[in-house]
Amino acid sequence: xxxxxxxxxxxxxxxxxxxxxxxxxxxxxxTRMVPLIFTFAWxxxxxxxxxxxxxxxxxHKHLYISAALTVALKVGLIPWVLYRLSVRLDMNYDTExxxxxxxLLLGGAGLVIFxxxxxxxxxxxxxxxxxxxxxxxxxVELLGMLIMSVRRTAMAQVIGFMSMExxxxxxxxxxxxxxxxxxxxxVAFDVMVASILFGVFFFHLRDSFDSxxxxxxxxxxxxNEPAPLAETAVATTPxxxx
Amino acid sequence: xxxxxxxxALAAAQTLLFILAAPLLAGWxxxxxxxxxxxxxxxxxxxxxxxxxxxxxxxxxxxxxxxLFRAVPYIIFGATLLAAAAVPxxxxxxxxxxxxxxxxxxxxxxxxxxFTALAALDIGTAFGGMGASREMTVAxxxxxxxxxxxxxxxxxxxxxxxxxxxxxxxxAGLVLRPSFLFALLALxxxxxxxxxxxxxDNPATHLELTMLHEAMILEYSGRHLALIEWAAQIKLMxxxxxxxxxxxxxxxxxxxxTGALIVGVVAATAKLMLLAMLLVVWETVLAKMRLxxxxxxxxxxxxxxxxxxxxxxxxxxxx
Numbered sequence: 001x002x003x004x005x006x007x008x009x010x011x012x013x014x015x016x017x018x019x020x021x022x023x024x025x026x027x028x029x030x031t032r033m034v035p036l037i038f039t040f041a042w043x044x045x046x047x048x049x050x051x052x053x054x055x056x057x058x059x060h061k062h063l064y065i066s067a068a069l070t071v072a073l074k075v076g077l078i079p080w081v082l083y084r085l086s087v088r089l090d091m092n093y094d095t096e097x098x099x100x101x102x103x104l105l106l107g108g109a110g111l112v113i114f115x116x117x118x119x120x121x122x123x124x125x126x127x128x129x130x131x132x133x134x135x136x137x138x139x140v141e142l143l144g145m146l147i148m149s150v151r152r153t154a155m156a157q158v159i160g161f162m163s164m165e166x167x168x169x170x171x172x173x174x175x176x177x178x179x180x181x182x183x184x185x186x187v188a189f190d191v192m193v194a195s196i197l198f199g200v201f202f203f204h205l206r207d208s209f210d211s212x213x214x215x216x217x218x219x220x221x222x223x224n225e226p227a228p229l230a231e232t233a234v235a236t237t238p239x240x241x242x
Numbered sequence: 243x244x245x246x247x248x249x250x251a252l253a254a255a256q257t258l259l260f261i262l263a264a265p266l267l268a269g270w271x272x273x274x275x276x277x278x279x280x281x282x283x284x285x286x287x288x289x290x291x292x293x294x295x296x297x298x299x300x301x302x303x304x305x306x307x308x309x310l311f312r313a314v315p316y317i318i319f320g321a322t323l324l325a326a327a328a329v330p331x332x333x334x335x336x337x338x339x340x341x342x343x344x345x346x347x348x349x350x351x352x353x354x355x356x357f358t359a360l361a362a363l364d365i366g367t368a369f370g371g372m373g374a375s376r377e378m379t380v381a382x383x384x385x386x387x388x389x390x391x392x393x394x395x396x397x398x399x400x401x402x403x404x405x406x407x408x409x410x411x412x413x414a415g416l417v418l419r420p421s422f423l424f425a426l427l428a429l430x431x432x433x434x435x436x437x438x439x440x441x442x443d444n445p446a447t448h449l450e451l452t453m454l455h456e457a458m459i460l461e462y463s464g465r466h467l468a469l470i471e472w473a474a475q476i477k478l479m480x481x482x483x484x485x486x487x488x489x490x491x492x493x494x495x496x497x498x499x500t501g502a503l504i505v506g507v508v509a510a511t512a513k514l515m516l517l518a519m520l521l522v523v524w525e526t527v528l529a530k531m532r533l534x535x536x537x538x539x540x541x542x543x544x545x546x547x548x549x550x551x552x553x554x555x556x557x558x559x560x561x
């Protein structure tokens with residue numbers, strides 16, 4: 001469908017969908033903790049604006065409640081909780097090393113192309129003006145998954161998880177004009193509980209490993225056995241036993 | 243036949259205006275930058291004074307400078323001049339813009355840059371070689387991003403010709419295109435890198451750690467230096483006009499009546515002044531990057547351009 005034949009509101013929805021996608025890419029490239037949390041909040045805000053626009057276009061009143069929930073939870077509460085956690089855990093100045101940043105971004109672009117082809121059949125079925133943005137919401141989900149799989153710190157993985165949830169919500173809004181409100185409330189509550197659980201989980205991680213780097217979990221082994229750490233393997237050279 | 247010659251005269255006049263106004267733009271940027279930073283500002287026409295002073299001065303040439311070293315300033319200036327002729331400043335559909343499209347424009351810049359690097363290597367000083375290697379590194383990364391951004395715009399306009407692209411944008415009216423937004427950001431980042439502005443290069447210093455462009459032209463003096471400096475100012479103006487042409491073409495003359503041309507001049511002036519202010523704000527809030535962060539910066543620009551292209555396919559034409 002040609003963009004110029006749509007109404008300005010529909011064009012704005014598409015613009016905001018693109019911005020949501022862009023914020024996902026920014027999260028993918030952002031290595032510092034606090035800007036990462038702020039980018040997540042921005043994504044929530046952009047999505048709330050898109051939801052309001054969809055509500056105006058489709059005249060679905062309950063979408064306003066969804067947008068308000070998004071603002072309250074994903075722009076307000078969850079980023080605030082994450083920010084407090086990062087301050088309490090003294091990691092708000094931390095940066096993470098991404099090995100191949102450009103390669104990662106190109107991988108993200110590949111995911112966008114992939115999700116475009118995934119969404120094509122749905123797009124052909126749907127008659128909504130916003131149907132083109134389905135591919136974007138799938139891409140946001142996949143990018144969240146990519147963040148979870150390439151990042152090593154628990155905080156970045158949690159943000160990846162949350163942005164996956166963002167993608168899910170966005171898919172629901174643009175493809176079917178929103179889930180039933182009760183489902184949406186349930187999901188919002190789930191996410192809120194998850195963010196609190198993650199906080200507890202962070203503290204346990206730090207107590208056990210002195211760090212939130214999840215790659216330490218790879219070194220776990222059975223209880224009462226010395227962990228086969230790389231460092232100890234180097235330290236126990238033959239000279240030590242003799 | 244008569245109207246044909248008038249149109250060619252208009253094209254020549256536009257190119258001349260382009261060249262003569264470029265130092266003025268540089269002076270304007272300098273002036274508001276000084277104001278922004280609470281410094282005493284030089285007059286807007288200070289670049290003209292500098293250029294005439296350099297043009298009058300004698301040249302000092304290195305003993306081992308070959309003919310290439312002497313030819314390069316003219317090649318650079320000529321290539322930049324041709325590039326300026328291809329860009330519509332106040333009117334579209336002039337014959338000069340029908341000859342060259344955006345890809346040729348990128349080619350002209352590449353030609354100028356190639357010869358600058360050659361001249362920098364010609365003398366054999368350490369600075370020249372270092373500057374040339376740095377410049378080529380930046381260019382190799384900036385060019386794909388630039389081309390990708392241009393292709394994104396060309397996909398919407400179905401043409402790489404600048405006049406046709408402008409006409410398309412003008413006729414479509416107000417359309418919120420996400421791909422244009424991304425292409426604008428990418429093009430702005432590339433322009434900053436190519437024109438040697440602050441996050442990538444600092445044109446005002448001669449500090450060996452940070453020099454890119456300046457390191458290459460260190461051996462030049464007199465009218466050679468004047469030509470190179472002038473070409474750099476024209477290049478900045480070309481990028482500014484490109485951004486204006488693609489994203490804010492409103493006001494540009496699409497017919498050759500006197501009224502439309504006057505409106506075109508006024509609109510171009512106003513938009514260039516505004517864009518220069520944005521550039522100054524950008525340069526004031528950002529610090530110079532380390533050289534090794536430049537690839538990341540340009541990688542992000544490429545990413546933006548790619549994203550623009552993808553959103554064009556996925557969101558604007560897809561389905």
